[in-house]
Structures are given as C-alpha cells and as structure tokens.
Amino acid sequence: MSDREALKDEYIDHMMNPRNYGSMENYSGKGIGKNPNNNELVELYLLLDKDEMIEDIKFQAIGCMSTAVTGSIFTDIVKGESLAEAEDVADEFLKKLAFAPKEERACAEMVAKAFMAAQLNHSNRMKGKDESEYTLHITEDCVVPDEL
Amino acid sequence: MNSNLFQKKHELWLKILFGSFSVKDEALYDTLYDFAMIEYRHLVWLGDELVIEKSAFDYDKNSIDFQAKDNFELFTLIIEALNEIQSIYHDSVMFARFSSDEAYFIEKLTFLLSDSTNNAPITAFDKSRKMEGYALDQTQTDALTLFLFEESYKEYELILVYTYSNFYNDSKLLASIFGDLIHESHFHLKSFARMMSKMGLLSVPRTIMKQVYQFDDLEQFLRDGIKEEEAAKEECLKLAAEVNHEELSAFFNFINFQENYHIALMEKALVYLRENR
Numbered sequence: 001m002s003d004r005e006a007l008k009d010e011y012i013d014h015m016m017n018p019r020n021y022g023s024m025e026n027y028s029g030k031g032i033g034k035n036p037n038n039n040e041l042v043e044l045y046l047l048l049d050k051d052e053m054i055e056d057i058k059f060q061a062i063g064c065m066s067t068a069v070t071g072s073i074f075t076d077i078v079k080g081e082s083l084a085e086a087e088d089v090a091d092e093f094l095k096k097l098a099f100a101p102k103e104e105r106a107c108a109e110m111v112a113k114a115f116m117a118a119q120l121n122h123s124n125r126m127k128g129k130d131e132s133e134y135t136l137h138i139t140e141d142c143v144v145p146d147e148l
Numbered sequence: 149m150n151s152n153l154f155q156k157k158h159e160l161w162l163k164i165l166f167g168s169f170s171v172k173d174e175a176l177y178d179t180l181y182d183f184a185m186i187e188y189r190h191l192v193w194l195g196d197e198l199v200i201e202k203s204a205f206d207y208d209k210n211s212i213d214f215q216a217k218d219n220f221e222l223f224t225l226i227i228e229a230l231n232e233i234q235s236i237y238h239d240s241v242m243f244a245r246f247s248s249d250e251a252y253f254i255e256k257l258t259f260l261l262s263d264s265t266n267n268a269p270i271t272a273f274d275k276s277r278k279m280e281g282y283a284l285d286q287t288q289t290d291a292l293t294l295f296l297f298e299e300s301y302k303e304y305e306l307i308l309v310y311t312y313s314n315f316y317n318d319s320k321l322l323a324s325i326f327g328d329l330i331h332e333s334h335f336h337l338k339s340f341a342r343m344m345s346k347m348g349l350l351s352v353p354r355t356i357m358k359q360v361y362q363f364d365d366l367e368q369f370l371r372d373g374i375k376e377e378e379a380a381k382e383e384c385l386k387l388a389a390e391v392n393h394e395e396l397s398a399f400f401n402f403i404n405f406q407e408n409y410h411i412a413l414m415e416k417a418l419v420y421l422r423e424n425r
Contacts, residue, residue, distance in 0.1 A: 039359075
C-alpha cells in the first residue's frame with residue numbers, strides 16, 4: 001500500500017469512526033471556533049489534570065465532513081499530551097495546511113481556534129472568572145468571494 | 149417518562165436501521181428496514197408524549213454498536229437491545245404497543261436464527277470501496293465516497309430536524325410539508341447508506357448538535373435550508389458528471405430533480421410563515 005493510499009485509508013477510518021466526538025459536562029475549558037460568515041463551528045472541551053495534561057478531550061461540529069475528520073485527527077493526537085505539546089500540534093496543523101485548498105484551511109482553523117479558545121476559557125476560569133465558554137472567529141473562509 | 153428513554157429509543161432505531169443497511173440479502177434487509185421504520189414511528193410518538201408532558205429531550209446518543217461479522221451476530225445484537233429496552237417502559241397503551249411490536253421482532257429474529265441459510269458474512273465496514281458490478285476508477289470512487297458521507301449525514305440531520313419541528317408545530321400545512329420532507333430524507337438516507345454498505349463504508353452519522361434543531365427562528369432555518377438544498381443539487385449534478393457512469397449518473401440526476409421539489413415545499417412553508425406571523 002502506498003503512502004497516499006495509507007493516508008486515504010486513515011482518513012476514511014476517521015470518517016467512519018470519528019474519535020472523541022461529543023460533549024462534556026465537567027470540563028476544564030470549553031472553546032468555540034466559529035466561522036462568522038455562516039453557521040459553521042467547532043466546540044471543543046478539555047479536561048486537564050493537575051499537571052495540565054489532557055486527560056480527556058471532546059469535540060463536536062456543525063460543518064462539513066472535513067471539519068469532523070480534522071477534529072477527530074487533532075483530538076486523537078493530543079489526548080494524553082501536555083497542553084504545551086498540544087499547542088505545538090495545533091501550530092503544526094495550521095502550518096501544514098497553508099497550501100491546502102481554502103475549505104480545508106477553514107476546517108483546520110476552526111478546530112485549532114476551538115482548541116485555543118478552550119485554553120483561554122480554562123485560563124480565565126483559573127483566574128476566577130465565571131465564564132462557561134470562550135469563542136474565537138476564524139480568519140479563513142471556505143466560501144470563495146464569487147459565491148458571497 | 150424521562151428523556152433517557154428517548155435517547156435509548158433513538159439508539160435502538162439507529163441500531164436496527166444501520167444493521168438493516170449492512171445486510172446483503174434483500175429480503176432480510178427489507179424485514180429489518182421495516183422494523184427500523186416502526187421504531188422510528190415509536191420515537192415520534194414518544195417525542196409527542198414528552199412534549200405534552202413538557203419534558204426536555206434531545207438527540208444526543210452514545211456510539212451505536214451495530215457492526216457485526218455476520219447476519220446472525222447482528223440479529224443477536226438486535227434481540228439483546230430489544231430485550232434491554234423493555235425494562236424501562238411504563239404502563240400505558242403506547243408502551244404496550246411498543247412491547248407488542250418488539251415481542252414480534254424478537255420472535256421473527258429468533259425464527260430467522262433457526263435457519264442457517266439466513267446467515268452470511270457482513271462486509272459493510274471493510275473499506276473495500278468497490279461496488280460489485282461497477283468499474284469505478286479512483287477519481288470516481290473518491291468523488292462518490294465524499295458525497296455519500298456528506299449526504300448521509302445531511303439526510304439523517306434533516307429527518308431529525310423536521311421531526312423535532314413537528315413536535316412543536318401546530319400547523320397542519322407545516323406538518324404535512326415537514327412530513328413529506330421526512331419521507332424524502334428517509335428514502336435518500338436508505339439509498340445512500342445501501343451504497344455505502346456495498347462499498348464497505350457504512351457508518352452511523354455523527355451526533356447532531358442541539359443548536360441545529362433547537363432553534364427559535366423557523367423562517368431563518370428554512371431560508372438556510374433552501375440554500376443547502378440548492379448546494380446539494382449542485383453536488384448531485386457535479387457528482388453525476390464526475391462519476392460518469394450511466395446508471396449512477398442517472399440516479400444522481402434523479403436525486404437532483406427531487407431536490408427541486410424540496411425547495412418548492414420549503415418555499416411554500418416560508419410563504420405560510422410570513423402570512424401567519
């Protein structure tokens with residue numbers, strides 16, 4: 001099996017069985033990555049232990065299959081890692097997609113922004129702020145100007 | 149009653165529905181599909197009762213355990229789920245109906261289990277991405293794969309959204325329009341999921357977020373829905389061209405034309421809502 005086929009097989013597996021999909025009641029941080037131009041969004045929940053390791057992570061999305069697959073791959077990679085390591089993964093995610101089609105960049109950015117927003121929400125809650133969630137808007141848009 | 153029962157019923161419906169899609173034998177598939185559609189009707193009646201009781205409920209679900217290695221393992225899984233749900237029913241005419249239906253389902257499945265000719269391997273999840281009798285190249289296969297995943301999710305979402313809208317809707321006209329759209333989506337979901345099963349790609353769509361169906365503005369929902377139907381039409385046309393296969397292209401053109409009427413129905417609902425503000 002070539003690398004391309006292997007990648008496709010993994011992608012299809014995430015489409016068939018998305019990892020960590022759903023919501024969480026008792027979370028350390030909840031973030032939303034939102035496309036301001038339509039109803040698409042990613043909600044991401046983080047449960048951190050006392051050493052800020054990601055004990056559990058969940059996400060859910062209103063968006064296309066590509067968003068669900070990106071969320072599945074991202075959460076699968078960072079679950080069990082430290083927050084700092086997860087930040088690096090999020091950065092890498094965005095860098096790798098710099099040359100990807102516009103809609104794929106928007107999907108990845110929604111997932112990364114939801115993760116960043118969950119961290120900010122966690123940080124604000126640790127400072128005593130009564131904040132149920134934090135929202136960040138994406139800058140990419142999967143709708144090309146001609147369609148607007 | 150509680151909302152947990154609604155969730156269990158939703159999960160049972162999906163288990164039998166997607167279990168039916170996974171079975172190759174057409175007669176066995178038909179039997180299971182009929183059972184699943186009866187379970188869907190149970191779900192609707194249960195939702196109506198919960199609305200009367202003013203109890204909150206939603207479409208959250210756990211993962212659906214329906215992937216079996218062969219028909220007999222699937223029948224056994226379904227029998228177990230049917231037996232399990234009996235313990236949370238209450239005393240009422242509606243629950244007596246649920247129990248009676250499900251007692252028959254168990255009896256029928258037990259009967260099927262007694263004949264080994266009803267058993268066969270299930271290949272609906274093997275990711276082969278090949279359809280018997282169709283020679284599709286890589287581009288055609290990729291286009292079809294992505295389309296089937298996107299659209300099966302969309303059809304499941306539409307069934308749930310229109311069903312939820314009807315729980316809280318007092319208009320006969322809207323109930324009729326949403327009822328038609330639900331029927332259409334059941335047909336589309338069945339068609340797409342059977343193809344996914346043949347390609348080894350069958351899976352239950354992900355959970356629908358509450359914001360999608362617990363909305364305040366039905367007019368906005370319909371306006372967005374019309375845009376989505378128009379996009380779905382474009383996808384069907386694009387796919388029909390990309391797949392470039394006489395039989396499949398004819399099917400996607402047929403689906404595309406059905407979307408026109410969905411738009412007409414939704415526009416009719418919009419006019420009604422504007423006139424009855």
